[in-house]
Amino acid sequence: MSLLIEIFKTSVGKKFYMAISGLLLLGFLVFHLSGNSTLIFGHETFAAFVDFLAGTGPLIYFAELILALIFLSHIFLGIILTLSNWKARNVKYSVSNSRGGQTFASKTMPYTGFILLLFLIIHLLDYTITKYMSGWDGWQLAMHVSDSFKNFARLSFYIFAVIVLGVHISHGFWSLFQSIGVTHTQYTKMLQKLAKVLGVLFAIGFATIPFIAVTLAK
Amino acid sequence: MSESNTIHLTLRVWRQPNAATPGRFETYEATNISTEMSFLEMLDVVNDQLALNGIEPIAFDHDCREGICGACGCVVNGQAHGHLKGTTLCQLHMRHFRDGDTLVIEPFRAKAFPIIKDLVVDRSAFDQIIQAGGYISVKTGSAPEASSILVPKKNADLAMDAAACIGCGACVAACPNSSAMLFVSAKINHLGQLPQGQPERYRRAIHMIEKMDELGFGNCSNHLECEAACPKEIQFVNIGRMNRDYIIAKLFHNEEAF
Amino acid sequence: MNLDSKVPSGHITTKWSNHRFEMKLVNPANKRKYQIIVVGTGLAGSSAAASLSELGYQVKVFTLHDTPRRAHSIAAQGGINAAKNYPNDGDSIWRLFYDTVKGGDYRAREANVYRLAEISNHIIDQCVAQGVPFAREYGGLLENRSFGGAQVSRTFYARGQTGQQLLLGAYSAMMKEIANGSVSLFTRRELVDIVVIDGKARGIVVRNLINGKFESYSAHAVLLCTGGYGNAYFLSTNAMNCNVSAAWAAYKRGAAFANPCFTQIHPTCIPVHGDYQSKLTLMSESLRNDGRVWVPRKQGDTRKPSEIPEDERYYFLEEKYPSFGNLVPRDVASRNAKEVCDKGLGVGTTKLAVYLDFSDAIKRLGKKVIEERYGNLFDMYEKITGVNPYEEPMMIYPAIHYTMGGIWVDYNLMSTLPGLFVLGEANFSDHGANRLGASALMQGLADGYFIIPYTIGHYFASNTFSKIDETHLAFSDAEKEIEQTIQRLMSIQGNRTVDDFHRQLGQIMWDYVGMSRNEKGLKYALEKIPEIRDEFWKNVKVTGVSNDFNQTLEKAKRVADFLDFAELLTLDALERRESCGGHFREESQTEEGEAKRDDENYSHVSVWEYNGPNLKPNFHKEPLIFEYVKPSQRSYK
Structure with a gap:
């Protein structure tokens, strides 16, 4: 355990945790997306899935706790790393020009991350917290989801947020392999391409959910 | 020689008397610049003019002027060593600029590279990183017969690729985070590729990385700007390999823990 | 002047090993009581600093660069010679020795050259162990190539960057010792004087290039590893900061200068x-x-x-x-x-x-x-x-490209100023009148890794040293003296830039003391150089202030020294009325226009002793005797 904390102290170690937590979050996103996709089969399927998860009792609380920890560490590390990066370049260049290494995604990682954090809070307030507070079951939640996306502002914000997510993943996915030391002159290039594909897939996948929800409500 | 032309440039140069005094840009005209000149020769010509007009010449580090010593380097129009790929500033020739161009010339900027004067920065942090472990501990006289150490050609080539680093600091200057990862990883991989480097491989990774952090360099965000700016075209995979060595070192070869 | 080369007696193949046994040793516990100053961090300086520190001496290292990894050794492309005979093509220590003496056109000391050839193999071992990535064959063994017209393949190389890799090896060895605390590193310091106390070199004065302040450092011995003087010609393949100032300071303090006219093109x-x-x-x-x-x-x-x-x-x-x-x-x-x-x-x-x-x-x-x-x-x-x-x-x-001449040293690499040792290109010792390709790296590392660690111990053990430190008057006197020179430079405020003078000097040197030299031209150069010097001291413009980072001032001081030194170089070229190696006198050529050596009259090292400002230096000869390689005339027809 002390070794794991030791690692955390250095730049490379922080990036290692950033990468591992990012990878786990990607896993969560896959799960989340597949869960949400049950909406395709109608409100009932979605409600049944929600009720099934609620029915696992302590397990789901435990899973949510772990997930929260992963999210928090990813966010926390992101903030620390970004601040120390800013500190390392204490005087800015008056002209700065990329040599072609940076991409839009890599440059905006802290900002896309920040937008995703805002989105996460709103998202949790919108659904998770409201569900717990109101003591809703799956069906009530399913109805609420469909209703909520009738609001054009919310719908737009969600679409925007999942595009941001796609951008974040399009750098984060290959970058995490580099950070944990899985690197190769050729295969890393393939991972870079795969990351872009994944980014698009996640963005499209998550973007379709609100539309399905709205369609179901009609 | 290729066709020689002369061009006129406007230079906006960062002037700063010392670390404690704030700097500012000054504008100078560089007239009748032959396109056969190197960038540093262009600065020489401008400096001669400044000196004759009683203005102190622009201070800049330089030495070999053939791209190997690593002394020169500043940021030209936002790019370390200028825009030409795989080229140090001393090997960047004026034929790559157009008549009438305005060039903004700034020093390498990083907290770990404090400015000494004008375009001259203090890169001694790199020496400190090497001191932390960028060597193989072999005393003079104790070496075995050279041919008793077999090095597969591939490893020798990879080691040489990494060892080509000239320690100029362009990677730090180009990195949006002022990170020294490319420099550090080049040394770790140069030695890590060779059988001679194995006994200290993990210890080296730990000590060099910890020293790098301590000196105030930033983290790696995998922007790959370092690789794009490196005049010796050292590859970013070195950073990945260094990360791997470090994680393995910390988890499985930690001398303090075992 | 006593020019005792101290070459040991005995057969040439056993001289060095006998000498190593005969030299006195310093007790391991006493080594840390000795302080050594190393000036310059090229191959010779870095390797010496690392090796001496490993032995237990306290070492202070000085470089004018921002880091010790920049010295011009780094620019050597081709490779490093060694008599390993890995390709089985007939090489041997004797053949490397023979080729080097012959290549040097019989103007080097045989015993020194033999020792160099002998040590060459250890250098390769040492560098490989340090992790120098020499070229390898598929079987994992070291690859060799033929270089510079040699008839055997004895050159080890690391792509086109052999000098860089060897320097980084020596640099890293020195960095290891800095981490151990027995080497102290002083960067951006330029030597301005050598301090002599009781007839021994006991310290140096340097200018801190960042703030322009003078700093004094005392020691028991000083090692000059400050490279060659090719920039006397303004245009050369040397790096911009290469200069003769340290060697010139040593010369003025009593170290004789040998064969300055031996320059390689x-x-x-x-x-x-x-x-x-x-x-x-x-x-x-x-x-x-x-x-x-x-x-x-x-x-x-x-x-x-x-x-x-x-x-x-x-x-x-x-x-x-x-x-x-x-x-x-x-x-x-x-x-x-x-x-x-x-x-x-x-x-x-x-x-x-x-x-x-x-x-x-x-x-x-x-x-x-x-x-x-x-x-x-x-x-x-x-x-x-x-x-x-x-x-x-x-x-x-x-x-x-390279200068074979340099400060005269004996077999122990000590100059005529006791306690001042000179290593690498800065000394004159091993290349005679012409250096073979891939031999410069070999010599720098031989001096630093394998010669000085033995010979300096002998010097310490056979001398007594008075207790002195930087408060000694000799240091403050030297500081005052250099301060005056600097102030004089700053006060001229003339109309011509430093480079302008340097370029003018270089043109004279290249035209009249360059590839081919004749009496008339050399005499003309001897008239012109003092004229340029006089104008320099009246009309040079040094901007800025002296107590600051001031590159113009640095350059001005170096050019001032080149202007003095160029005269000595020319004088030496005039004195040597024969053609040999890199020195071609038009008066001494064969009917076909080839270089003609005059072994009868010039089989000697020309040694110059400083005699005071504006006075002709004293001329001495160290005779060269060839017992093992009989001189013959080169022919490439």
Whole structure:
């Protein structure tokens, strides 16, 4: 355990945790997306899935706790790393020009991350917290989801947020392999391409959910 | 020689008397610049003019002027060593600029590279990183017969690729985070590729990385700007390999823990 | 002046081993009581600092660079020689010794050269163990190549960056010792004086280049590893900061200067392109293996090289030297290039260049083979000149490259000033009148890793040292003296830049003390140099202030020293009325126009002793006796 904390102290170690937590979050996103996709089969399927998860009792609380920890560490590390990066370049260049290494995604990682954090809070307030507070079951939640996306502002914000997510993943996915030391002159290039594909897939996948929800409500 | 032309440039140069005094840009005209000149020769010509007009010449580090010593380097129009790929500033020739161009010339900027004067920065942090472990501990006289150490050609080539680093600091200057990862990883991989480097491989990774952090360099965000700016075209995979060595070192070869 | 070379007695093959046994040792526990100053961090300086620190001495290292990894050793491309005989092609210590003495045109000390050849093998072992990534064969063993016309393959190399890799090896060894705390590193410090107390070198005064302040450091011995003086010619392949100032300070404090006229010219450099040219770039001479050197037969021929028909091309090396052709030694190739250009056959805008043409080789071997062999050199050429050498012939011209002369040292590498040791290119010891390719790296590392660690101990053990530190008056006196010089430089505020004077000096040196020298020209140079110097001290403009980071002032001080030193170089060239190695006196040539040595009158080291400002130095000779390699005249016909 002390070794794991030791690692955390250095730049490379922080990036290692950033990468591992990012990878786990990607896993969560896959799960989340597949869960949400049950909406395709109608409100009932979605409600049944929600009720099934609620029915696992302590397990789901435990899973949510772990997930929260992963999210928090990813966010926390992101903030620390970004601040120390800013500190390392204490005087800015008056002209700065990329040599072609940076991409839009890599440059905006802290900002896309920040937008995703805002989105996460709103998202949790919108659904998770409201569900717990109101003591809703799956069906009530399913109805609420469909209703909520009738609001054009919310719908737009969600679409925007999942595009941001796609951008974040399009750098984060290959970058995490580099950070944990899985690197190769050729295969890393393939991972870079795969990351872009994944980014698009996640963005499209998550973007379709609100539309399905709205369609179901009609 | 290729066709020689002369061009006129406007230079906006960062002037700063010392670390404690704030700097500012000054504008100078560089007239009748032959396109056969190197960038540093262009600065020489401008400096001669400044000196004759009683203005102190622009201070800049330089030495070999053939791209190997690593002394020169500043940021030209936002790019370390200028825009030409795989080229140090001393090997960047004026034929790559157009008549009438305005060039903004700034020093390498990083907290770990404090400015000494004008375009001259203090890169001694790199020496400190090497001191932390960028060597193989072999005393003079104790070496075995050279041919008793077999090095597969591939490893020798990879080691040489990494060892080509000239320690100029362009990677730090180009990195949006002022990170020294490319420099550090080049040394770790140069030695890590060779059988001679194995006994200290993990210890080296730990000590060099910890020293790098301590000196105030930033983290790696995998922007790959370092690789794009490196005049010796050292590859970013070195950073990945260094990360791997470090994680393995910390988890499985930690001398303090075992 | 006592010029005792201290060469040990006995057969040449056992001299060094006997000497190592006979030399006194310093008790391990006492070593840390001795302080050693190392000035310069090239191959010689870094390797010496690391090795001495490993023995337990307290070492202080000084460099004028921002880091010790920048010294000009880093620019050596070709490789390092050693008598390993891995290729089984008949090499041996004796053959390397023989080749080096012969290559030096019989003007080096035999015993020193033999020791160098003997040590060469240990250097390779040492560097490999340090992790120097030498080229390897598929079986994992070290690869060798033939270099600079040698008949055996004894050169070890790391791509085209051997000097860099060896320097980084020595640098890292020194960094290890800095981490251990027994080497203290002082960067951006330039030596301005050597402090002599009780007749021994006991310290140095340096200028801190960041704040302009003078700093004094005391020690029990001082090692000068400050490189060569090629920049006396302004344009050379040396780095911009290479200078003679440290050696000159030593000379003025009593260390005699040997053979200053032995300078080496490298035939394949990229030609000068304009007045603003700041330095010259060397292209590996391996290019001559496949390139053909020629000029148009007709004066003032302005046609493109491709438009000049075969019979109107003058392949001067092939015609004059049918057996060696384009592969004649450096000095012969250089002199002939100058000769054709002097006849008005030169090419390019300045007419000071000859073609090095690869079109035949490309036709014969294909572009791919040429690319494999010289790709990086061709790229470098194109980067600098903007011309593609696959399509147009390269243009080349000789340039000053290395200086064999230097501070006189005995077999122990100690100068005539006790306690002042001189290593690497800064000394005169091993290359005679001409250095062979891939031997400079060998000598620098031999001196630092394997000679000085033994001989310095002997010096410590056989001398007593009074207890002194930086508060000794000699230090403050030296500081005051240099302060005056600096203030004098600052106070002139004339109308000409430092570079302007340096360029003017360089032109005189190149024209009259360059590739070929004659009495008239040398005497003219001896008149001109003091004139330039006088004007320098009246009309130079040094901007800024002295107690600050001031590169103009740094340069001015170096040029001031070059202006003094150039006179000594010229004087030495005038005194040596023979041709040998890199020194070609037009008065001394064979009927075919080849260099003619005069062993009867000049088989000696010319040693110059400082006699005070503006006074002719005293001239001494150290006779050279060749017991093992009998002098013969070179012939490349």
